[in-house]
Amino acid sequence: MSAKLPSPRSEDAGKPARAKAPNRASACPICGKPAAAGYSPFCSSRCADIDLGHWLGGRYAVPGEPLSREPEEED
Numbered sequence: 001m002s003a004k005l006p007s008p009r010s011e012d013a014g015k016p017a018r019a020k021a022p023n024r025a026s027a028c029p030i031c032g033k034p035a036a037a038g039y040s041p042f043c044s045s046r047c048a049d050i051d052l053g054h055w056l057g058g059r060y061a062v063p064g065e066p067l068s069r070e071p072e073e074e075d
């Protein structure tokens with residue numbers, strides 16, 4: 001018969017699948033805290049929403065958590 005199949009790749013067998021990185025030392029781009037596994041690269045859903053808010057324009061409130069007016073307790 002004719003050779004329909006291309007040369008079989010046996011490379012995949014030797015590559016270790018990078019499932020979960022233990023700690024990639026990635027900091028939350030919003031607040032700088034260590035990123036959480038479930039919210040990577042953010043530290044929490046809150047920061048993820050904040051970033052999302054930036055993408056959406058940063059003016060409208062993001063559905064879920066209010067982030068427009070944060071109580072600034074610095075003064």
Ligand SMILES: [Zn+2]
Pocket residue numbers: 028029030031032033042043044047
């Ligand atoms: Zn954060």
